[in-house]
Amino acid sequence: MGLALRVTQLPNDDPPERLAQMHRSLIARVAGNRDREAYKALFVHFGPRVKALMLKAGADHAQAEDLVQDVMITVWRKVELYTPERGAVSTWIYTIARNARIDRLRRNSSRAYEDLEGMDLPSDDPSGEDVAFASQRAERVGQALAELPDDQKQIIELAYVHDMPQSEIAGTLAIPLGTVKSRMRLAYGKLKVKLEEMR
Amino acid sequence: MNVLYHLDDATVLRYASGDLDEAFSVVVAAHLAMCDQCRRAVRTAEEIGGQLLEAEDTPELPIGDFDRLMQRLDGADGKIKAAEPSVRHAPAGNGGDVPVPLRRFVGPSLDAVSWKVIAPGVRKHAISLSSQSASSLYMLHIAAGKPLPEHGHGGVEMTLILSGAYRDELGRFSPGDIADLDEHVEHQPLVEPGEPCICVVATEAPTRFKGLFSRLLQPLVGI
Numbered sequence: 001m002g003l004a005l006r007v008t009q010l011p012n013d014d015p016p017e018r019l020a021q022m023h024r025s026l027i028a029r030v031a032g033n034r035d036r037e038a039y040k041a042l043f044v045h046f047g048p049r050v051k052a053l054m055l056k057a058g059a060d061h062a063q064a065e066d067l068v069q070d071v072m073i074t075v076w077r078k079v080e081l082y083t084p085e086r087g088a089v090s091t092w093i094y095t096i097a098r099n100a101r102i103d104r105l106r107r108n109s110s111r112a113y114e115d116l117e118g119m120d121l122p123s124d125d126p127s128g129e130d131v132a133f134a135s136q137r138a139e140r141v142g143q144a145l146a147e148l149p150d151d152q153k154q155i156i157e158l159a160y161v162h163d164m165p166q167s168e169i170a171g172t173l174a175i176p177l178g179t180v181k182s183r184m185r186l187a188y189g190k191l192k193v194k195l196e197e198m199r
Numbered sequence: 200m201n202v203l204y205h206l207d208d209a210t211v212l213r214y215a216s217g218d219l220d221e222a223f224s225v226v227v228a229a230h231l232a233m234c235d236q237c238r239r240a241v242r243t244a245e246e247i248g249g250q251l252l253e254a255e256d257t258p259e260l261p262i263g264d265f266d267r268l269m270q271r272l273d274g275a276d277g278k279i280k281a282a283e284p285s286v287r288h289a290p291a292g293n294g295g296d297v298p299v300p301l302r303r304f305v306g307p308s309l310d311a312v313s314w315k316v317i318a319p320g321v322r323k324h325a326i327s328l329s330s331q332s333a334s335s336l337y338m339l340h341i342a343a344g345k346p347l348p349e350h351g352h353g354g355v356e357m358t359l360i361l362s363g364a365y366r367d368e369l370g371r372f373s374p375g376d377i378a379d380l381d382e383h384v385e386h387q388p389l390v391e392p393g394e395p396c397i398c399v400v401a402t403e404a405p406t407r408f409k410g411l412f413s414r415l416l417q418p419l420v421g422i
Contacts, residue, residue, distance in 0.1 A: 016253070036269070043265050048257035055258070068260065069268055076272060087242060091249025098217040098248060109221045109329050112228035115300040119232065141246040159216040160248050161255075166209075166218055181209040188208045191243060 016142065020135055023089035031079040043072055046090070050097050057101055057163035067104060071097050081117055085130035088138040101163055136198060144194040152187040155180060202234045204369075204376040210357075211237065215244035222334035222401040225326075226357045226377070228300035229399060233359075233375040296362065301399060305338070309362055309397055312338060320345035338399045341365070347388045354403030356380055358388075363396035365389060 023045070029038035047068050054064035074096045082092050099110035145153065158164040158172070170177045206214075206227065213219050214227050231238045295307025304326045305312050314322035320342035328336060334354075338361075341347060347365070357379050364373040365388040372378060372388070380386070390396040 019253075040265055043268065046252075047260050047264065049252050049255040051260060052255040052258055053252060065260070065264065068264070069271065072268055073271060087246050088249045088253075090253040091246050094248035094252045095245055097252070098215075102217045106217070108332065109224075110217075111303070111329065112221070112224040112300045115303075116228055116231055116238075119238070119299075137243065138246055138249065141243065142250045145247060145250055156212075156247060157251065159212065159218060160251050163217065166213060181207075184209040184212045185207075188212055188244065191247070195243060 017135060017139060020088050020090070020138060024084050027079060027082055027089050030076065031082070039076065042075065042089075046075075046093050047072060050093065053094075053097055053161060054101065054105075056161050057105055059105060063104075067097070067100050070100050070104070074100070078117070083120075085134050087134050091138065105163065133198070137195060140194045140198060141191055144191045148187055148190060152183045152190075155183045156187055159184070200233050200375040202236065202375040202377075204372060204378060205234065206230065206237050206240070206377060207379045208240075210379050211240045211244045212247075215241055215248060220334050221328045221332040222336035223355075223357060223403075225300055225304075225328075225336060226359050226399055226401040229298040229361075230359050230375070230377045232298040232300060234377075298361070304336075312340075312397075314340050321347070334401055334403050336399070336401050338397065341390045341396045341398075343390055343394055343396075344392045345390050347390075356400065356402045358398050358400045361397045361399060363394045364391045365396045365398075366391060 023042070026038040026042050029035035030042070050068045050071050051064045054067045055061070059067060071093065075093060078096075082089065086092065095113070099113050102108045102110040102113075145156070148156065154173070155169055158169045159166070164172065166180055167177060170180045173180075210219075210227065214224065219227060231241060295302070296309050297305055297307050305324065312324050314324055317323045322340040324338040324340075326336040326338065339347070341363075343363070357377060358372075359377045360372045360374050362374055364371055366372070367378075367386040367388040369378065369386060371391070378386070
């Protein structure tokens with residue numbers, strides 16, 4: 001147990017765009033020829049992150065590790081559904097983790113999300129360079145997040161990472177539910193402004 | 200589809216982070232199947248999750264975990280297959296006027312939904328969910344020109360129009376439009392003349408009707 005997989009981890013000091021590009025090419029290798037080395041590299045990078053997410057959402061260690069396995073199995077099984085126009089690989093894996101969390105931790109159903117999985121959008125980008133557009137979008141969202149005021153960032157993290165229901169966020173922070181919603185709207189509004197600058 | 204009424208931004212974030220229970224996630228997904236704009240909004244909101252996942256600090260995973268994963272992939276009880284390419288589909292689905300996320304409950308065609316008359320001109324189809332959901336999900340079929348009973352909202356309510364149209368204090372709602380309302384909003388939808396209005400509704404808590412007649416009716420209709 002002392003040995004950990006992080007020895008072979010991808011370099012983390014890479015600029016985010018290089019890292020994102022590397023993830024896209026790893027996914028392409030898994031999709032193209034079921035490349036196990038590429039799959040392992042994805043596991044090494046995302047497995048611990050998914051585990052951290054699950055722990056913060058309230059899973060215990062064993063449960064979190066099981067969920068990592070489930071999420072990575074889904075990555076293997078549904079790899080053809082990932083297209084770079086949709087967004088970053090990390091975003092796709094987040095949605096898989098979110099769905100697993102809904103089913104296993106919240107004991108709810110993520111079927112509605114799955115029903116939409118294969119659905120494409122008309123092009124986002126007038127110039128048709130959807131992949132470039134998508135990676136720029138991810139970068140902008142990252143910037144906008146970093147620039148959020150603390151009170152808004154906190155609510156986003158409680159919802160996305162700690163999987164806290166809206167009403168529980170209100171209770172934990174001792175603020176009205178309406179304030180939780182308005183901070184969410186403000187945070188999302190800033191993201192939208194950032195993205196509009198791209199068009 | 201020319202959608203005029205969209206999801207509240209807070210709902211977009213709740214959907215993207217997985218905070219809606221089944222009744223609401225089904226109505227939101229059904230709206231998304233009909234609305235490019237909100238599908239794009241959700242995609243952006245999901246990008247937040249990707250960024251936060253990427254930024255997560257990384258606890259160690261036992262070295263054996265990857266081997267365990269590969270054993271599961273190679274498991275004797277059938278190899279884990281890639282998703283069928285047929286999963287890709289057009290937003291509206293192939294034929295049928297029921298949005299894809301509702302089909303597993305009521306099938307592809309609105310004509311085939313079985314209705315129960317609950318009041319003059321008002322028919323209902325209750326949907327039972329696969330998980331224990333505190334909220335309820337049902338479809339309504341309201342005759343042309345008929346009002347829906349006025350109701351204050353005990354909690355959040357979402358109504359997605361599938362066919363026909365209604366008008367209330369907020370405006371005219373036609374197919375694809377969603378009324379994503381706060382608990383504070385009171386409204387009195389009136390179905391437009393000409394054709395019935397079919398909608399799908401998620402409610403957080405039992406709706407209480409305000410009129411005396413409606414109040415008497417409520418135990419019977421269970422809206």
